[in-house]
């Protein structure tokens with residue numbers, strides 16, 4: 001097991017990449033605080049962890065709005081209260097634009113503020129809380145952020161992409177800041193995934209979605225041609241979170257079937 005006994009927080013763990021990551025990390029022996037705005041979704045993730053055969057790890061659901069610093073701090077505190085320490089934080093919670101590929105000039109000020117609050121401020125709060133705890137423990141620890149290839153190339157919506165570009169740059173900068181304390185910081189950068197809640201109509205988050213057909217097209221618009229799944233991102237996060245990546249920090253790892261390479 002790659003994360004045997006590790007104490008982990010995953011934000012946005014109630015759906016998609018966050019849920020897949022929580023499930024995989026628990027299978028690999030981690031004790032996961034599944035944090036999400038939707039506590040019922042987080043609770044479902046924890047239920048699914050309990051159903052997995054041969055799962056050595058465990059899950060605890062907490063409600064957490066990553067735009068609220070006290071919520072993020074409380075999620076980290078829950079992990080420390082449960083296991084006495086913190087080993088890994090996956091800052092994954094993120095939101096899409098109301099429509100896929102929305103043009104820059106079409107965004108309202110309110111939509112821009114919301115994207116920045118969740119996708120950028122939320123990740124900064126997650127990094128801050130993790131770093132403080134890691135340093136209080138005497139160093140060590142891993143942060144895995146969920147960026148996006150939309151933060152690397154001009155594709156997928158520019159305002160959304162700008163928030164993910166910020167996540168990508170935050171990842172590199174914090175990695176350099178924290179290397180002296182042996183805190184590693186990397187990002188998983190997915191391409192479009194047709195099968196998470198991110199890309200489907202969702203009243204809770206105000207997304208119109210892009211529809212199944214367009215979702216399939218987007219999902220296969222890369223050299224390998226296979227749609228990208230949340231589980232692919234979870235596998236990348238597992239590698240980065242594990243000791244197998246002990247000398248890897250500041251890396252933006254595309255999970256994109258070669259999209260950026262082309």
Ligand SMILES: NC(=O)c1ccc[n+]([C@@H]2O[C@H](COP(=O)([O-])OP(=O)(O)OC[C@H]3O[C@@H](n4cnc5c(N)ncnc54)[C@H](O)[C@@H]3O)[C@@H](O)[C@H]2O)c1
Nearest residue numbers: 012014015016017037065066093094148192193196197198
């Ligand atoms: N799906 C894609 O095509 C795609 C592509 C590139 C990057 N990403 C990134 O992957 C991450 C996960 O996306 P997903 O596809 O799993 O989406 P998803 O919508 O399936 O899951 C996102 C989760 O985050 C939660 N969330 C939303 N706002 C929150 C907040 N303020 N506080 C706490 N939790 C909140 C949601 O309730 C949901 O459970 C996001 O950061 C997203 O930007 C997704």
